[in-house]
Amino acid sequence: MIQHMINNHDKVVTRGLRDVAAAETKISFVDPLGTLYYLGYNIDALVEHVCYEEVVYLILYGKLPTKNELDELRSQLISEMQLPEAIVNSIKSFPLTSHPMEVLRTEVSHLSMYDPDPDYTSEQANRRRAIRLVAKVPTIVSTLHRLRTNQQLVAPSDEFGFPEHFLYLFRGKPADSEEKESIDRFMTLHADHGFNASTFAARVTASTNSDMYSAVTCAVGTLKGPLHGGASEKVMYMLDDINTEAEVEDYIQGMLDDQKKIMGFGHRVYRAEDPRTKHLREIAENLCHRTNTLNLYNLCIRIENVVHEKKKIFPNVDFYAAVTLNALGVPFEFFTPFFASSRVSGWTAHVMEQYKDAVLLRPSSRYVGEYGRPFVPIEKR
Ligand SMILES: CC(C)(COP(=O)(O)OP(=O)(O)OC[C@H]1O[C@@H](n2cnc3c(N)ncnc32)[C@H](O)[C@@H]1OP(=O)(O)O)[C@@H](O)C(=O)NCCC(=O)NCCS
Structure with a gap:
């Protein structure tokens, strides 16, 4: 007993698991100096030269596809976008007050009951499952939006590429070429990001040999939090709160004085600018030009400068992702579901990698509670 207590107190707690490498991965590398790689490819090159479906292929198969492989994946994705009727009916049944991330979390879990090959756990079956999830998560999000706004559901068609398809199902009208490029780049930039909290949650679940739907359900729940993907929605509420550039300084100072976090700023890993920011800033600027909302873009630049001056972060x-989605006509509460609709490719790839690693992710803790408390029966407490 005494020996156990000594060992317990010797344990070193790494608060927040900061810098702890919990497993090896080949899927993505987040370089703190400000570079992001998917399977060894710099994200800057990918976002310029490949489409989101190529990124999905890269992440799920470990290599860039040939033209035929890409065509095949694209048609698989489009045909898998259709939801079982029970899922559509279930989405209709939720209270209007429920957050889209709550609905998404529930419906990803629900989808597992309609898996056509639930007993298969081979790599091929899991890859089919991954493609199914990559295809169906955006449809759940779009279906919810259409139903909530009393609009007709739009059937998937093979006329469009996958990201523009998502936007089409969501908004009910085809995207123009600039919108198409914007959503494609948005999804590419959100596809994977090392051992972020939601990916880690998915891997912990997969490490118990639980199924992929359970792992992705945990990931959706984890992404929802405002310290993770939930930040993008909060960014927009902040931008709504600040009316002019002249108000920025006082607003930010007020937040800092109240010890509040500025949403869309700071990062656990990057010590330089997040490499995705410059791309999203550019997309946001272009879209704001079109929608005559450059004042919003200029407000963002001012916030960036003030926050950097004051906190060096x-x-x-999430910061410019919020402005991008807003300019694409996506309501605030659907920002995080759009993030999830892209990150699901990374989550499913990590789940498969975790199955291969075949080790239970189960850390330890340092017990700081009491020992040997005298037991008092309930009637005497
Ligand atoms: C992402 C986040 C959780 C990382 O947290 P973290 O790893 O604990 O942050 P760090 O340890 O690097 O923070 C360093 C310093 O910057 C401050 N800081 C970090 N992010 C901040 C923010 N968004 N607003 C204000 N201050 C912030 C910290 O309080 C700390 O200050 P201190 O040294 O005076 O104590 C944090 O930056 C945050 O909450 N950001 C806002 C939410 C968000 O945008 N999330 C999306 C992440 S992609």
Whole structure:
């Protein structure tokens, strides 16, 4: 007993698991100096030269596809976008007050009951499952939005590429070429990001040999939090709160004085600017030009400067992602579901990698509670 207590107190706690490498991965590398790689490819090159479906292929198969492989994946994705009727009916049944991330979390879990090959756990079956999830998560999000706004559901068609398809199902009208490029780049930039909290949650679940739907359900729940993907929605509420550039300084100072976090800023890993920010800033600027909302873009630049002056921190992926989605006509509460609709490719790839690693992720803790408390029966407490 005494020996156990000594061992317990010797344990070193790494608060927040900061810098702890919990497993090896080949899927992505987040370089603190400000570079992001998917399977060894710099994200800057990918976002310029490949489409989101190529990124999905890269992440799920470990290599860039040939033209035929890409065509095949694209048609698989489009045909898998259709939801079982029970899922559509279930989405209709949720209270209007429920957050889209709550609905998404529930419906990803629900989808597992309609898996066509639930007993298969081979790599091929899991890859089919991954493609199914990559295809169906955006449809759940779009279906919810259409139903909530009393609009007709739009059937998937093979006329469009996958990201523009998502936007089409969501908004009910085809995207123009600039919108198409914007959503494609948005999804590419959100596809994977090392051992972020939601990916780690997915891997912990997969490490118990639980199924992929359970792992992705945990990931959706983890992404929802405002310290992770939930930040993008909060960014927009902040931007709504600040009316002019002249108000920025006082607003930010007020937040800092109240010890509040500025949403869309700071990062656990990057010590330089998040490499995704420059791309999203550019997309946001172009879209704001079109929608005549450059005042919003200029407000963002002012916030960036003030926050950097005061805290020496940079905007992260969520800051300009929020402005981008807003300019694409996506309501605030659907920002995090759009993030999830892209990150599901990374989550499913990590789940498969974790199955291969075949080790239970189960850390230890340092017990700081009491020992040997005298037991008192309930009637005497
Ligand atoms: C992402 C986040 C959780 C990382 O937290 P973390 O790893 O604990 O942050 P760090 O340890 O690097 O913070 C360093 C310093 O910057 C401050 N800081 C970090 N992010 C900040 C923010 N968004 N607003 C204000 N201050 C912030 C910290 O309080 C700390 O200050 P201190 O040294 O005076 O104590 C944090 O930056 C945050 O909450 N950001 C806002 C939410 C968000 O945008 N999330 C999306 C992430 S992609």
